Amino acid sequence: MRVDDKVAIVTGSGTGLGQAFSWALAQAGADVVVTELPGKESQAEATAAEVRAAGRRAMTVTLDVTQLSAIQAMVDRVVGEWGHIDILVNNAGINIPKWAVEMTEEAWDKVVDTDLKGTFFCAQAVGKHIIARGGGGKIINVASIMGVVGYYYRAHYASAKAGVVNMTRVLAIEWAPHNIQVNAVAPGYVNTPLTKPMFEKREFYEEVVRRIPLNRVGEPQDIAGAVVFLASPAADYVTGHTLLVDGGWTAW
Numbered sequence: 429m430r431v432d433d434k435v436a437i438v439t440g441s442g443t444g445l446g447q448a449f450s451w452a453l454a455q456a457g458a459d460v461v462v463t464e465l466p467g468k469e470s471q472a473e474a475t476a477a478e479v480r481a482a483g484r485r486a487m488t489v490t491l492d493v494t495q496l497s498a499i500q501a502m503v504d505r506v507v508g509e510w511g512h513i514d515i516l517v518n519n520a521g522i523n524i525p526k527w528a529v530e531m532t533e534e535a536w537d538k539v540v541d542t543d544l545k546g547t548f549f550c551a552q553a554v555g556k557h558i559i560a561r562g563g564g565g566k567i568i569n570v571a572s573i574m575g576v577v578g579y580y581y582r583a584h585y586a587s588a589k590a591g592v593v594n595m596t597r598v599l600a601i602e603w604a605p606h607n608i609q610v611n612a613v614a615p616g617y618v619n620t621p622l623t624k625p626m627f628e629k630r631e632f633y634e635e636v637v638r639r640i641p642l643n644r645v646g647e648p649q650d651i652a653g654a655v656v657f658l659a660s661p662a663a664d665y666v667t668g669h670t671l672l673v674d675g676g677w678t679a680w
Contacts, residue, residue, distance in 0.1 A: 429660045432457030435510050436659065437502070439463045439493055439550060440520030442471025444620030445570065448648030449517050449655045450475050454482035456656050458515065461506050463491035485510070493520045493546030503553045512561060515659045516554040518547040518569045518592075523622060525581045536584045543588035548595055551610070555603055563606035566659045569596050571614040573674045589614075593670050600668030609667040611658045616674030618646040641676030650675075 436453045440446045442464040450460045460479045464472035469490060476486035487509065489502045506513055521543045524535045551567050558565040574582055575589030593612055600610040617623060617636050627633045627645070637643060654673050657663055672678050 429656060429662050430457050431515065431656070431659050434458045434514040434659070435461070435506065435512055436515035436517065437461040437463065437506065437513060437550075437554065438517040438519055439491060439546075440465075441475050441517075442468050443475075444622060445615065445618065445648050445651055446517070446519040447475045447478070448652045449519060450486075451478045451482065452649070452652035452656050453515070453517075453659060454479040454484040454486075456660065457484070458659075459485035459487075459510065461487045461489060461502075461510075461513075463489045463502065463520070465492055466490050491520075493550055494541045496549050499546075499549050499553050503557055507557060513554050513557055513565070515566045516550060516568070517655055517659070518550050518567070520546055520550075521570060521588075521622075523582065523585045525626070526584070527581060528583045531583060539584040540588045540591075543585065544591040544595070547592055551595075551599060555599070555608060558608055559603070559606045563608060565608045566663075567599065567603075567608060567610045568655055568658045569610070569612040571596070571612040571670055573614050573616045573672060573677050575612075575614055576670070576672070577678055596670060597668045604667060609658070609663060611663070611666060611668070612670040613651060613654045613658065614670050614672045614674065615651045616640065616646055616672075616677045618648060618651060620648060639677055639680070640674070641679060644675065646673070646675060 436458040472488040479486035572589040574586040575593040596612040
């Protein structure tokens with residue numbers, strides 16, 4: 429369960445799950461590349477400070493995962509400055525809750541482009557680097573329970589996350605000869621800046637908790653252990669898998 433001296437990229441890591449993943453990987457021995465959207469540099473620096481406080485190197489990179497040129501520029505910079513990339517955590521994602529009959533093309537494209545397209549092309553860019561250097565690496569895609577079960581108000585989000593789940597399987601098959609393990613983590617509802625506005629609606633919050641056998645929503649640290657496991661040698665024989673970390677939501 430150690431990732432000593434590995435270089436890990438965590439996308440969308442200025443707050444929430446990405447921040448927790450960055451800290452946990454640093455605690456497990458990795459140097460961490462923290463990425464955030466333009467305008468969120470201060471959040472990225474705060475996460476980087478936590479990584480450095482854990483005794484590891486941190487690099488901050490401004491990144492919009494819907495821009496392919498920015499993805500490649502990030503990979504080139506990391507390789508140029510630190511020499512290699514060993515771990516990618518595809519965490520960047522958004523949700524714009526809407527009823528299906530009210531869905532707009534703009535909302536659909538924004539969610540799918542970030543959550544699915546961005547995840548794929550980040551994986552592709554890092555995968556190419558790992559293959560070119562001789563193989564051996566870990567890619568962890570952040571899916572969601574909405575990628576394996578349905579829930580109202582989330583047709584675009586659930587579609588994107590279901591795509592992440594099956595894309596993970598395909599990449600695992602294609603890249604197994606290069607000793608790249610590709611897996612996904614599928615969190616349930618977790619307290620993050622993304623979900624805070626939803627949970628402020630008391631009726632919605634209570635409905636969510638009623639569906640969770642452990643009777644609480646998750647915290648970012650509840651998901652971080654799964655990411656460290658999949659990034660570590662402990663998971664060297666695990667690939668193409670989606671690990672549900674949901675308090676039992678999908679056990680019903």
